[in-house]
Amino acid sequence: MTQFCKLFIFSVIVLLLTECKKGEDDPSVSLRTRTSRLSGEWRLLSGKASITAQGYNESYTFDGAGMKVNVTSYYPVVYTGKYMLGLKVYKDGTFFMNENFAGLVLEAEGTWNFNTGVGEHKKKENVIFSIDKVKKGYTYGSNLFNRFSVNFTYSIKELRNKRLVITSEGKFYSDAKGNYVTLSTEYIFQQ
Amino acid sequence: MVTCKKGEDDPAVSLLSRKSRLTGEWHLEKGSVTIGIKDSTGAYGGYIFNFDGTSYTQVYTGNSSRVDGKAELSISFTKKGDFTLTQKLDNLKLESSGTWDFQGRVGKNKNKENITLHLSTISGTSDDFSFFNKGNFDFMYSLKELRNKKMVVFCNEEMVMLDSGAGIYVTAEYTFVQ
Numbered sequence: 615m616t617q618f619c620k621l622f623i624f625s626v627i628v629l630l631l632t633e634c635k636k637g638e639d640d641p642s643v644s645l646r647t648r649t650s651r652l653s654g655e656w657r658l659l660s661g662k663a664s665i666t667a668q669g670y671n672e673s674y675t676f677d678g679a680g681m682k683v684n685v686t687s688y689y690p691v692v693y694t695g696k697y698m699l700g701l702k703v704y705k706d707g708t709f710f711m712n713e714n715f716a717g718l719v720l721e722a723e724g725t726w727n728f729n730t731g732v733g734e735h736k737k738k739e740n741v742i743f744s745i746d747k748v749k750k751g752y753t754y755g756s757n758l759f760n761r762f763s764v765n766f767t768y769s770i771k772e773l774r775n776k777r778l779v780i781t782s783e784g785k786f787y788s789d790a791k792g793n794y795v796t797l798s799t800e801y802i803f804q805q
Numbered sequence: 806m807v808t809c810k811k812g813e814d815d816p817a818v819s820l821l822s823r824k825s826r827l828t829g830e831w832h833l834e835k836g837s838v839t840i841g842i843k844d845s846t847g848a849y850g851g852y853i854f855n856f857d858g859t860s861y862t863q864v865y866t867g868n869s870s871r872v873d874g875k876a877e878l879s880i881s882f883t884k885k886g887d888f889t890l891t892q893k894l895d896n897l898k899l900e901s902s903g904t905w906d907f908q909g910r911v912g913k914n915k916n917k918e919n920i921t922l923h924l925s926t927i928s929g930t931s932d933d934f935s936f937f938n939k940g941n942f943d944f945m946y947s948l949k950e951l952r953n954k955k956m957v958v959f960c961n962e963e964m965v966m967l968d969s970g971a972g973i974y975v976t977a978e979y980t981f982v983q
């Protein structure tokens with residue numbers, strides 16, 4: 615076998631074993647699949663969220679254990695409180711989440727999957743979660759991570775072995791009069 | 806060049822990709838929706854809707870009371886990943902648009918077996934669980950049958966709102982034609 619053939623076969627094997635960058639801050643190349651990298655027990659390091667309606671905004675910052683909330687309305691107010699979020703993602707397509715929003719706990723489990731790359735998003739750029747069982751709390755309360763819904767999608771900004779950054783945005787409520795409320799979030803997790 | 810069967814009633818082999826088959830304007834031919842309400846004891850009550858493309862019947866399982874009305878549903882998918890959705894139920898009307906994608910192959914799911922939809926714009930009401938979007942901005946369906954001119958989507962006891970004691974579940978099947 616010529617040196618060229620060996621090099622060619624080696625290059626093909628490397629290409630088959632590696633996954634290329636999908637998210638904005640992903641590593642350029644990774645030897646681990648996106649499923650392998652996403653799987654594991656993730657703990658919130660920091661994050662932010664913003665709820666906006668007409669003339670009203672709640673801006674949240676998280677530090678892994680607590681949160682600071684800036685409310686902008688007629689009278690600006692600042693709140694602080696507990697905020698904790700844990701996420702366990704399993705290779706078999708199931709997940710478990712545990713969110714504590716100022717004492718309001720949502721413990722839920724369900725299934726997850728990647729998108730396939732229709733439209734603007736690259737394949738496996740998004741992760742779609744579906745809650746199918748609630749152990750504690752409720753899906754439509756004050757908890758933010760599930761976007762007040764049983765189905766919620768996050769864009770993966772950065773997916774590394776021990777670090778995960780995901781974002782979401784969009785409306786979560788609208789009424790027949792055309793009023794709506796939007797929520798944007800960014801969570802930084804570590805293992 | 807061919808795509809193999811994913812859904813239960815898919816053609817065994819198709820020369821068109823799943824994306825190509827899904828793309829186009831679909832009109833409801835028939836459908837059924839059960840909105841189940843479980844209380845904290847597990848007791849189950851609910852509403853059963855049956856659609857025939859232009860009208861519906863709704864039966865409340867508690868006392869078998871029946872309501873009849875007009876209903877229409879159409880959805881249009883583009884290859885670029887956008888969709889528009891129009892649903893009318895009596896005097897309620899939902900006009901919306903958003904983005905769609907297939908789900909991948911993680912866990913038990915086959916690749917492109919399920920479709921996820923995200924609403925970006927909404928005009929009218931969307932807070933009725935009997936509507937195609939199940940009262941949510943993000944929702945999904947499994948593709949039971951996907952052919953050139955026929956599509957059957959379903960969800961089975963999908964929770965749309967739940968707390969640890971009670972919940973609302975939707976079981977639905979819609980048959981669309983082009």
